[in-house]
Amino acid sequence: MFHKILIANRGEIALRVIRACREMGIRSVIAHSEADRNSLPVRLADERICIGPGPSGKSYLNIPNIISAAFISKAEAIHPGYGFLSENTSFAEICNDVNITFIGPSASVMAVMGDKVSAREAMAAAGLPTLPGTPVLHTLVEAQEAAREIGFPLMLKAVAGGGGRGIRLITSPEEFDRTFVLAQNEVREAFHDDGIYLERYVAKARHIEIQVLVDQYGHGVHLGERNCSCQRRNQKVLEESPSPLLPRELCEEIGMKAIRAVQQVGYRNAGTLEFLVDEQNRYYFMEMNTRLQVEHPVTELVTSLDLVKEQVRIASGLPLQLRQQDVQLRGHAIECRITAEDASAGFRPQTGVVEQYLPPGGPGVRVDSHLFAGYEVPPHYDSLLAKLVVWAENRNEAIARMQRALDEFVIEGVATTIPFHQRLLNHEGFISGDTYTRFIQEEAVSLGI
Structure with missing residues (x-):
């Protein structure tokens, strides 16, 4: 097992990895920009190294500086989080060349599966239907x-x-x-x-994705599906697991085909295969994300697994302790992405100081966030502020819990998408589970956008 991991990311995902490292007894090093010097991940990491000014091209995308930070701190591995360099094959190759473990798939497999055309060809050859x-x-x-x-x-x-x-x-x-x-x-x-x-083009398509884990010995499992059909401009805004309306037998079929396909191409670590499902429940492979995803908490809540810890264990060479029959989905989880955007003004991005911050609590409520009162939202990065995730015994109870949690959530000083999510959670189309990739766009008037 690693003794020290460098985190080449920021915000809530950096904090998420720091917490997993702390629980595993691994020292964490945060490689941060000047703009994030006073952020919560920088405060909570065991060590911190500034890798450049605010703009990501000079910091979080600066490969020489990140590799230098790993050498200086004597980190044995780098966790890329999501975004930035998480799917950069050159970065993964350089890590391998300098004997630093990249916590993710090999550069060669990433090159195949990270390119959407070659990924379609590879998955079609492995037996997955494609459009x-x-x-x-x-x-x-x-x-x-x-x-x-x-x-x-x-x-x-x-x-x-x-x-x-x-x-x-x-x-x-x-x-x-x-x-x-x-x-x-x-x-x-x-x-x-x-x-x-x-x-x-598939009209009224549902966006379904399958979470997989494969160890260094080729043993793998799928962890069920996530429904990511609530999207705006092809960006997910709400995810849930399991998928409403899809038959369990169909979801299990897609999951088993997905894990066999990625095993066939030699994939290792965590990854997600994305599918479109049409109104006749015919499914088609779209692409693969060769990294941890923003919405991984919903899978964690219905499986009681820690995906970051599983990533670290796989990268260190430990075999998976799971068999497919050990994976049991229990209850229902929903995640709302809370961003610094004003939905009433065309989702205009917001910056400024968070004056008040009071996250919701109570049974079955999880908040992944790097916010605190006094935090200044910088202009350089993605607008994600928090991921509000709830779990309950069934979907109706999960919706009610999310509605309650959104009502409790207080972020003042910058406009956020909390009001938009409150409207979405009360929309009869969402409550019925009949969402599709253009649902938000076509229901814009009733959602107040």
Whole structure:
């Protein structure tokens, strides 16, 4: 087992990893930016090293500085969290070259599964159904030809990256050229890769993902599914487990196929396979996230497992102690992403000082957050402030508990999405479980946005 782990991230996920390390008897080192010098993760880590100024390109994406911090602190491993360098193959390769363990899959497997086109090809070869789509496209001319073959409506997606960037629904040929150019410019700037692919559009699709764990010896399990269909601009805002309305037999089928597929490509550590499920319950592999995800707490609450600790154990070479029959889903969990955005003003990002902070409590309530009264929300990073997660014996009780927890949650000084989530949790479409990827967009008026 490792004696010291460097955390190359910030905010609530850095704090999450620090707490897991503390419970495992592992010393933690936080590599932080100047803007985060007074943050809670920096205060609570065993050691801290500043790796650059506020902008992420000069700090959390600065590979030489992060590797230097690992050497200076004598850390044996690096946990990348999510975002930033968590799916950067060059970073994983460099860690391997300098004998620092990257807590995640190997760079070679990450390169295959992190590229959405090659991941689709690999998973199709492993037996997972995929939607009709294209190879990587780099020019408008080849994209126009491919679009004619697939037909409209269709989805345009970036090969690299995530976070909803470069994803567009195109309903007619008339809007294709302009949308393609705009999306390609967006992903070129964000990911330094202008690769685009097209995929058949599925109306009223549910976004279902399967959490997997695979150890260094190829033994793996899936930990059930999460429903991530409540999205805004292709970014998840609420997740839950298990998925409402989907038959348990179907979820188990998808889960078993998913774990066999990732074992076939030699995947190791934690990962998530994402699927679209249509109105006839036909499912299609979309992509894989080769890292821990923001919504991992809902899986933890229904399985009573600690995914960060499992990641660390796998990376250290320990075998999984779980068999598939040991994984039992119990109860229902819901996560709301509380962000520094004003939903009434088009989800305009907010900065400023948190003047009051009072998280909710009581049975079955978990808050993953780095906030405190007096914390200054910086302008450089993602707007996530807290993840409010609840667990109850069934979905109706979980909804009632989340509604109660949202009513208790106090964050003053910056506008947040708490009021939006209160409306969402009371929407009859959400209560019935009949959500899909464009649900929030199509119900915008009733949700007050």
